Structures are given as C-alpha cells and as structure tokens.
Amino acid sequence: MTERILVLGAGPGGLVSANLLALHGYDVTVVEKSEYHLFQPGMLWIAFQGHPPEKYMRPVKDLVKPTVNLVQGKVAEVNLAERTVTLEDGRRLDYDRVIIALGAHLDYDAVPGHSSLVEEFGDYFRGADYAARFWSHFKAMSRGTLVIAAADPLYKCPPAPLKAAFLAAETLRRRGVKDSVSVVLALPFIHEYPSETVAEIVAPKLREAGVEVKTMFTVDSIDAENRVIYSLEGESITYDLAAVIPAHKGPAIRLLPEEARDDDGFIKVDKYTLQIEGYDDAYAVGDCNNAPTSKTGVTAHLGAEVVVERILGFDSRFNGRTNCPIVTDGEASFVISTYDHPPIPVKFSIFKRLLEDAFIASYWSSLRDPEKWSPIFRAYFEATDPSRVGGGW
Amino acid sequence: MAERDELMEVIDKLGQPEVREALVKAVDLLANLERSGLLDLLIALTDEDVVKRIVQLVMTTGTMKLADNLPELLDKLGAIAATLAEPAEPLGITGLLESLKDPAVARGLSRLVTVLRALGGD
Numbered sequence: 288m289t290e291r292i293l294v295l296g297a298g299p300g301g302l303v304s305a306n307l308l309a310l311h312g313y314d315v316t317v318v319e320k321s322e323y324h325l326f327q328p329g330m331l332w333i334a335f336q337g338h339p340p341e342k343y344m345r346p347v348k349d350l351v352k353p354t355v356n357l358v359q360g361k362v363a364e365v366n367l368a369e370r371t372v373t374l375e376d377g378r379r380l381d382y383d384r385v386i387i388a389l390g391a392h393l394d395y396d397a398v399p400g401h402s403s404l405v406e407e408f409g410d411y412f413r414g415a416d417y418a419a420r421f422w423s424h425f426k427a428m429s430r431g432t433l434v435i436a437a438a439d440p441l442y443k444c445p446p447a448p449l450k451a452a453f454l455a456a457e458t459l460r461r462r463g464v465k466d467s468v469s470v471v472l473a474l475p476f477i478h479e480y481p482s483e484t485v486a487e488i489v490a491p492k493l494r495e496a497g498v499e500v501k502t503m504f505t506v507d508s509i510d511a512e513n514r515v516i517y518s519l520e521g522e523s524i525t526y527d528l529a530a531v532i533p534a535h536k537g538p539a540i541r542l543l544p545e546e547a548r549d550d551d552g553f554i555k556v557d558k559y560t561l562q563i564e565g566y567d568d569a570y571a572v573g574d575c576n577n578a579p580t581s582k583t584g585v586t587a588h589l590g591a592e593v594v595v596e597r598i599l600g601f602d603s604r605f606n607g608r609t610n611c612p613i614v615t616d617g618e619a620s621f622v623i624s625t626y627d628h629p630p631i632p633v634k635f636s637i638f639k640r641l642l643e644d645a646f647i648a649s650y651w652s653s654l655r656d657p658e659k660w661s662p663i664f665r666a667y668f669e670a671t672d673p674s675r676v677g678g679g680w
Numbered sequence: 681m682a683e684r685d686e687l688m689e690v691i692d693k694l695g696q697p698e699v700r701e702a703l704v705k706a707v708d709l710l711a712n713l714e715r716s717g718l719l720d721l722l723i724a725l726t727d728e729d730v731v732k733r734i735v736q737l738v739m740t741t742g743t744m745k746l747a748d749n750l751p752e753l754l755d756k757l758g759a760i761a762a763t764l765a766e767p768a769e770p771l772g773i774t775g776l777l778e779s780l781k782d783p784a785v786a787r788g789l790s791r792l793v794t795v796l797r798a799l800g801g802d
Binding site: 634636637638639662663666667670671675676680 | 731732735736738739740741743744745747748749750751
C-alpha cells in the first residue's frame with residue numbers, strides 16, 4: 288500500500304514538503320485552515336509602504352501539485368502514539384507519517400493592552416488585513432512618534448523590526464514628513480540586534496535613516512487609551528502610532544503526548560533530523576519546532592528539504608542555516624548563521640538587494656516546484672556557507 | 681469544467697492587443713533563433729543536468745564576493761581606463777620612490793600588497 292503522509296499546514300515548510308514528496312509517489316495530504324497562502328514578509332511592505340495585499344497572497348490550491356490532496360480544515364488534535372489527526376469539525380485523519388508545519392501561535396493576550404492596540408492600528412504580523420489597517424493609519428501620519436517594538440525576544444524573522452523601521456523611514460522621507468515624525472525602534476536586546484556582529488553593521492544604517500534606537504526595552508504592558516508603552520525594564524514610551532510584535536508560542540493545537548512540547552509549546556525535535564523526539568514517523572518543520580535557529584521561511588524551506596530526503600532514505604541533516612534579509616533603501620544584507628557558526632559580518636550591498644528581490648520573485652514557484660529551485664538554492668547556500676565566506680561577505 | 685475555464689482564460693488573453701503583438705514578436709524572435717542555430721544551443725543549455733552544472737560553476741563563494749563588490753570594482757576599473765588616454769612618461773626606480781610620497785600612490789601600493797597576499801594564499 289502507498290505510504291500515507293499527512294502534512295499539517297500550507298506555509299513554506301508544509302508546501303515544500305508536500306510538493307517534493309508528491310514527486311516520489313507518496314499519498315500526500317495537506318491540511319490547511321486558510322484558503323490563501325500569505326508571503327509573510329509581504330506584510331512589512333503592505334504596512335509600511337502601502338503595497339496591495341493581493342500581491343503577497345495566492346490560493347493554496349494553486350500552490351500544491353495536482354497529485355497532492357488538499358483538505359481545508361483546522362487541526363484540533365494530533366495524537367502521535369495513535370497516528371491520528373482530528374480536525375475542529377470532527378473529521379479524523381490517519382497517517383503513516385506526519386509532518387507538522389503549523390507555524391507559531393501569536394499570543395496577543397500575553398501583554399495587557401496589546402489586543403486593543405492591534406485592533407485599533409493593525410500591525411505587520413497578524414495578517415494581511417491587519418497590515419493594510421496599519422498602512423491606513425501610517426500613511427495619514429504627519430507628526431508625532433511611531434514606535435516599533437517587541438513583546439518578547441523570540442519572534443519570527445529576527446530582523447523584522449529593523450526592516451519595519453527602515454521601510455517606515457523611507458516612506459516618511461518620500462512623503463516629506465521625516466522631520467516631524469520620529470521613528471523609535473524599541474528592542475528587547477542589549478544591541479540593535481541579538482548578534483553584536485550584525486548590530487555593528489546595522490547601527491550606522493539606522494543612524495543614517497534617522498531611526499532612534501532604544502535597547503533593553505521589552506514591552507510589558509500597553510495603555511492603549513493614553514498611548515503609552517511600558518517595558519519590563521521599567522521605562523515607558525508615548526506613541527501616536529505603534530506596532531508591537533506579539534509573543535510567539537507553539538501551535539495552538541492539542542498535541543499528545545504533552546511531553547512532545549517544550550514550556551512555550553514548541554514541538555521538541557532533534558535539531559539535525561527535525562524528527563519529533565521519540566517518534567520516527569513524525570517531524571516538525573519551521574516555526575512550530577524548538578530547533579535553536581531563527582524562525583523564518585528559509586529555515587522552514589531548508590528543513591522541509593531535509594525531512595523529505597530523510598523520508599526518501601538519505602542521511603540528510605539540517606545545519607540550522609539562516610539567511611534573514613535586512614533591507615534598506617536600495618541595499619540589503621543577510622543574517623547568515625548555522626548551528627555551528629554565529630552570524631558572520633555581511634555588509635549591505637546592491638547585489639544582495641538584487642538577490643533578495645530575486646528570492647521574492649521566485650517565491651511562489653519555489654513553493655510549488657521546489658525541485659526546480661533546489662540546485663540553485665543549494666549552490667547559493669553552499670557558496671555563502673559561513674565556513675566558506677569566513678571573515679565575511 | 682476547470683480545464684475548460686483555464687482554456688477560456690487563455691483565449692481571453694489572446695484577445696488583448698498587447699498579448700497578440702507580443703506573440704507576433706516572440707514568433708519572429710523564435711524564427712531568428714532557429715535560422716541562426718541559437719535555438720538548438722538554448723535547448724541544449726536549458727537541459728536539466730546542464731543547468732545544474734552551470735549553476736555549480738557560476739554560483740561559487742568567489743562569484744558571490746565578486747558580484748557583491750562589483751560597483752567598487754567597476755569604479756576603479758573606470759578610473760584606471762580613463763588614465764590610459766593620458767600620455768605616460770617613462771619612470772625609473774628613483775621616480776618610483778619619489779612618487780611614493782604621494783599618499784594615493786602609497787595607498788595603491790598597499791592595495792597591491794593585499795592583492796599579492798590574496799594571490800599567494802590558499
């Protein structure tokens with residue numbers, strides 16, 4: 288009998304896994320709650336530069352190969368011992384192998400006042416509609432303080448708030464209101480970035496863009512009525528417009544056994560094989576797992592390739608590679624690291640911006656037909672491996 | 681039914697003047713490529729295995745670094761090319777030592793030494 292593989296979630300990790308496995312004759316079913324796939328970094332461009340949300344959305348059905356079964360539904364429970372998945376509407380699915388790629392759960396209740404803030408202004412994490420809401424406020428802003436902050440040091444795409452600040456500053460400059468609107472970037476780190484190497488490269492660019500940086504500021508509560516954000520460290524900032532990155536938790540499903548998760552709900556995996564601890568027929572890829580690397584689309588994509596190769600019988604291992612882009616006006620840099628190498632110095636350049644724009648342009652195709660892009664991506668990641676570029680790039 | 685819809689979508693597109701115009705140009709281009717033999721070359725170059733090899737050849741650590749510094753490199757090459765139009769006087773060893781007093785020349789020499797180091801390294 289053909290092996291039945293269940294892929295939970297149609298984000299980059301889920302789609303790459305499913306579409307690659309479908310090429311090898313498996314009976315692949317993807318379960319996804321949304322009708323549309325959102326290119327999540329697109330929310331930055333929607334929120335801070337007014338791009339149309341449609342640009343970053345595609346129907347999930349157009350992103351799976353014809354032989355992949357697509358089930359529209361929300362996962363309620365995964366029982367690893369019984370090999371069953373139950374959906375919220377009561378449907379039960381059995382599997383021979385499962386790949387959990389459900390992403391992280393955004394917790395807007397962890398910080399008092401946060402849900403009021405996001406309902407009022409929107410943000411660039413909750414969804415394309417919230418990003419569009421943020422833009423409707425940001426584009427009308429002609430004076431005051433824009434605060435970009437985070438509720439917890441662990442969130443998707445570590446450079447996201449930096450990109451938000453750069454894109455916001457660029458828009459304000461183009462609108463001619465740069466001098467009357469101050470952009471305050473409040474970060475829960477000692478430097479402008481968790482890695483000092485990256486912070487040193489980014490700091491002068493932030494100064495150049497006129498962004499005011501406040502370090503050691505972890506959002507603790509928000510007074511949405513009086514427009515004040517308080518930090519765990521005991522400081523406060525008054526805002527006219529603000530976007531706060533919510534705390535990230537493991538996926539909001541019931542996962543049995545409960546020991547399969549860590550304290551924050553992330554699924555415990557072997558960081559090299561992405562196999563769920565204690566189960567040789569279950570994997571977790573991307574933001575939902577506890578692998579000690581960044582939560583980004585690139586890690587989800589690369590992790591999915593590793594899982595597929597392992598299912599095919601190869602001894603493939605995920606090295607934790609990140610390639611998080613930081614974009615400024617016309618240039619880009621990447622945060623490049625692996626499990627074995629902390630981020631290397633990567634200077635801003637026009638070429639890297641070209642690469643980033645090419646990555647974005649190839650996004651939809653790379654999800655549906657990942658096999659076509661694998662040789663190119665593989666060559667890129669090898670050419671830019673921290674052990675090869677050594678002193679920096 | 682879905683296939684029929686997709687077919688209708690294609691037919692609709694053919695009705696757009698800019699699509700028709702583009703198609704006529706594309707056909708002319710293909711005919712030119714066929715006459716010159718380049719079409720066969722392109723077919724060979726786009727073979728799956730050939731593409732893989734080309735990518736391996738082109739996408740290396742060296743080319744990544746080269747492309748990254750292309751604007752600076754082109755600036756320097758442009759500046760060097762501009763000097764070629766100027767007449768050059770023969771220069772002896774004393775003249776060379778004398779010209780090292782010019783900080784720009786001294787910096788250039790330092791760069792040359794760096795280049796030598798890179799050439800001689802592993």
